Amino acid sequence: MIETSGQEAALIEAICQGDGLFAEFQPILDFRTARLSGYEGLVRGPVGTALARPLALFAAAKRLGRAHEVELQCRRTVLSAFARLGLPGKLFLNISPVEAVGHEPALALMQTLDFLHQIELTPDRIVLELTEHQPTLDLPETRATLQDYRALGFEIALDDLGEGYASLRLWSELRPDYVKIDQHFIDGIDTDSLKLQFVRSIRQIADTSGTRVIAEGIEQAAQFQVVRDLGIFFGQGYFIARPTALPDPELTPAVRVALSQRGAHMHPQPSRLGEGFALGNGAGTVAQLARYVLPVSPDELSEDVMARFERDSALEALPVVAGETPVGLISRSALLGRFARRFTRELYGRKPCSTLMENMPLVVEQNTRIEELSRLIADGTAHHLIGGFVVTEGDRYVGVVQGHALLRQITDMQLDAARYANPLTLLPGNVPIDDYIDYLLASRMPFQACYCDLDNFKPFNDVFGYRRGDDLIQALARVLMAVRNPACDFLGHIGGDDFLLLFQSADWESRCRAALERFEEVVGDFFGPDQIRAGGFEAEDRRGQVMLYPLTSLSIGAVVVEQDSYLSHVDVSVAAAEAKKMAKRQSGNSLFIERRRARRNT
CATH class of the missing domain: 3.20.20.450 (EAL domain)
Incomplete structure (x- = not known):
């Protein structure tokens, strides 16, 4: 009014x-x-x-x-x-x-x-x-x-x-x-x-x-x-x-x-090896890469669109928008290639640019995460990466992203992840593990720290070689990722065959036992029939004597962390390591739970 x-x-x-x-x-x-x-x-x-x-x-x-x-x-x-x-x-x-x-x-x-x-x-x-x-x-x-x-x-x-x-x-x-x-x-x-x-x-x-x-x-x-x-x-x-x-x-x-509903929030971790991780310094969304480019209407003349590319050497693609809805995309390379042909300017110059546009460009929502966009590009065709793609909010045009900008962002993400990820599994390493424990402690939320370690892993490496040892570590990582709840549980790779699970799931104990069962199923693939029948494999001990070692098993030492029971990640890691030692004293796949509350220093 x-x-x-x-x-x-x-x-x-x-x-x-x-x-x-x-x-x-x-x-x-x-x-x-x-x-x-x-x-x-x-x-x-x-x-x-x-x-x-x-x-x-x-x-x-x-x-x-x-x-x-x-x-x-x-x-x-x-x-x-x-x-x-x-x-x-x-x-x-x-x-x-x-x-x-x-x-x-x-x-x-x-x-x-x-x-x-x-x-x-x-x-x-x-x-x-x-x-x-x-x-x-x-x-x-x-x-x-x-x-x-x-x-x-x-x-x-x-x-x-x-x-x-x-x-x-x-x-x-x-x-x-x-x-x-x-x-x-x-x-x-x-x-x-x-x-x-x-x-x-x-x-x-x-x-x-x-x-x-x-x-x-x-x-x-x-x-x-x-x-x-x-x-x-x-x-x-x-x-x-x-x-x-x-x-x-x-x-x-x-x-x-x-x-x-109590439980400290965490951002998603990868669901399979090789995807990197998103803790604290996440990859962001397409919106941060989008650049607004004044669009053209579908009925704008092709020669006028060509003239715009000629005036602006930095312009790589033009979105074609009807009202506020994107209907196509015209890339510089595609249009220049067309106009380089004989008689194309004469035939198409005075026609609407919609006759030359790509009418099925890649269109993504601005809230799409960059990791998801990279998978869309990988699953699509190469011209999307070259020509760029259109970004929307709902059905409304908001900008375009060029392929080189996406590649630069993905490269930065990979370099950033590599600084803190374990190179074998690409799971968070020691720095983000420590940071996340401190975050949970500061949030005053109860959680469970579960130290996961392989038994008889060194003799396994000595007999089967480090490459096969790496395969076994990756198999363990997949087992642990399968049992965690990605919405609230954190998995980190300390190094070697050592992992740390930080549970907020109420059913964390059953998840630990599920990990033991799953590992028992997959570890058989790493041994021959004779070794499985014997229940072990032969390897030299530290004195050079050959002895029979039990098949590699998984030990989990769990610590129940309650409010104000630990001062920092150092205290939690020490307690979890002690619990792991207790678990390793048991034979086979085992879980030891230390339920005693640590006494906070005053």
């Missing part, structure tokens, strides 16, 4: 007189106590008008020179509703105190205090959210203004962290009590390792600075659990509750269920 300038001015006048605004409140959940700790107050403009949305409301107020008056009425509306409803906890006011004060900060402060006194609210119940989208914020003036508010008991929050021009600098300069992570970094955090690492880093900075972190935009249970497991204090979003004029003080059943 569009208002005339006169209608707009009348609406703003009514608002300044205290009529037309109302408030909604969105709860903020404290993950530590599983209770609502406060509400964000959201102002709404006159219903059914063009000023119903806050951005339109404030833009109109600014055009009419009445921004300060509207800001003041917005504060009063939200504060009045909060007091009238008797809502518990803190009220987060997302109206910037800096923009509202203009050149009279002392006056605005006194007006706010007077109104709080009238409605019987104290400043310590109020958190003022500062959202900054302008690059010209006067930091000294802002600091001074916020210091005045703080002196009276108000707290300060920095909204939309990670969005805008200089939010990290604002954090450093203003030292807010709260920071609210922009929704962009929460959306997809359960599958995007880069976002996971960003939020983890924010939490670490917050721990150092004494700032409390609020994750905004939590819309799914998976996001909820990842944010909670990262140690973020507070959460807000549609999954917890939508904004409403009459918020329910009770948690929804879905939130209560999500709170009861």
Whole structure:
């Protein structure tokens, strides 16, 4: 709905007189106590008008020179509703105190205090959210203004962290009590390792600075659990509750269920050897490779498309888009090859480019992971890699990716994985194993550390050779990958024939026993019939004497890690190694479980 300038001015006048605004409140959940700790107050403009949305409301107020008056009425509306409803906890006011004060900060402060006194609210119940989208914020003036508010008991929050021009600098300069992570970094955090690492880093900075972190935009249970497991204090979003004029003080059943499900989040590991791994520094999605190229319409003339390629030597492909939907792709090499033929320009130059386009290009969603795209390319034909492919959001065109960009990213991924992966199995090596144990300990989640080791592996290597020994190690890796739950269990390759399984699965013990059974089935393929009948193989011991060694078996030493039972990955690895030694004292495939809780140093 569009208002005339006169209608707009009348609406703003009514608002300044205290009529037309109302408030909604969105709860903020404290993950530590599983209770609502406060509400964000959201102002709404006159219903059914063009000023119903806050951005339109404030833009109109600014055009009419009445921004300060509207800001003041917005504060009063939200504060009045909060007091009238008797809502518990803190009220987060997302109206910037800096923009509202203009050149009279002392006056605005006194007006706010007077109104709080009238409605019987104290400043310590109020958190003022500062959202900054302008690059010209006067930091000294802002600091001074916020210091005045703080002196009276108000707290300060920095909204939309990670969005805008200089939010990290604002954090450093203003030292807010709260920071609210922009929704962009929460959306997809359960599958995007880069976002996971960003939020983890924010939490670490917050721990150092004494700032409390609020994750905004939590819309799914998976996001909820990842944010909670990262140690973020507070959460807000549609999954917890939508904004409403009459918020329910009770948690929804879905939130209560999500709170009861304990288990630290991990990103997917490979399902078979040779795929690398995705822990912490994940490969990312196609969106990070996509580059927007102004598309052409299907009826654009072929000679005009050719002229565009001639003007831009860096242009390698042009998407053909009808409306917002991609219908084809024209690559530079293909078009130049066509136009190099005799009479092609004369025959096709004045015809629509749709006659020359590839009408079945490779089209992928922007959230497609790069590993998946590489498999699509490998399973397809070579021209996709040469000509590039189209990226969409739903059915809407968003960009193109060139083959060389994909190859460069895959190469970087392989080099990055090689730094931390075991070269034989490409499973995470010692550095990511240690990091993940520390992550689980910091998350205060119970888990089981299971040290897996082959018995009589050295004599096996001596008799059958290192190549066959490598085959046996890879066979063990496949067995262990088959029994883990990739959604919550972590498998690392320490080195040689030593592996570490970090279980969060409730049925972890049966999974260990399944590993023993599976290994017993596959190990027979590594021995001859006579050795199987004899139950062993002959090899020299350390003194050079020939003796009969039992067939290679698997020993698993398990340690139950409970909350606060171990200080670091060093303690866990020592305990797991001791459990493995106990398992190896038993004959054949064996499992030893150390259930005694380690005593934490004080």
